[in-house]
Amino acid sequence: MEQQDEPEMVFEAKSRYLSLHGSYIDQLGNQTTEHVTSEMIQNRITRDQGSGHHITVVNHLDMRYLMPPPTEEEESNRKKARKHTRDALKHVRDTMINEFGQASEWERPVDLGLGSTEEGEAVTYYRVLHWPWGQRMRGFLGLGHGHFHITVGFKPRDVHLYKGPATLLCLRKGAVCTTPQIQSLVQYAPFYYGDDVFIKNLIRTCVRHGHYGSGARLSAGYLYCKNQREAHHYNHD
Known part of the structure; x- marks a missing residue:
């Protein structure tokens, strides 16, 4: 059979x-x-x-x-x-x-x-x-x-x-993060704007590997969402 x-x-x-x-x-x-x-x-x-x-x-x-x-x-x-x-x-x-x-x-x-x-x-x-x-x-x-x-x-x-994603080895200081890895993580990053450690590590990794544009866009999106969350909490206090 x-x-x-x-x-x-x-x-x-x-x-x-x-x-x-x-x-x-x-x-x-x-x-x-x-x-x-x-x-x-x-x-x-x-x-x-x-x-x-x-x-x-x-x-x-x-x-x-x-x-x-x-x-x-x-x-x-x-x-x-x-x-x-x-x-x-x-x-x-x-x-x-x-x-x-x-x-x-x-x-x-x-x-x-x-x-x-x-x-x-x-x-x-x-x-x-x-x-x-x-x-x-x-x-x-x-x-x-x-x-x-x-x-x-x-x-x-x-x-x-x-x-979660903040524990990824490729985001650690001194680790190698390939361009495909960075592109993939940046693509999915908006799902994790509430994970401060992950987003900050990813931004630093982008800059460390010369992906300045991706790092800047990621930083802008993260700060916008963070401000929105803080405004929401403020309005409901």
């Missing part, structure tokens, strides 16, 4: 969360980089119980907000508590599929580059993603903005901190 190829994107429940996986997600996550050691990759594979990558769309903390509280009987019975969680995950998944269609029809996440974050001796590397479609889905559920990413590897444990 001929083996079927894995779909590019599949949305389903995993343990306590809802995630997106598939061949396209693996394609992004499997990009080689000198920063991530084989040990870090193996740590991720061991944690995820498999080599496939995923994007967490709705995490376990989100599910606490979304699912109805368990009954006293469910709380006291581990088996029933697990069923309560499974049923809630299925309900949320089905709701999103009914509203947004099958995952194969969704807008693809865009890979912005490799990012990293640290906490004590722990470090995590991941692909930072731009995914407005995912933000719309979270908004539909009444959830806040998500920092979508694909974990590539970590040591000795995963770090659960901000993993």
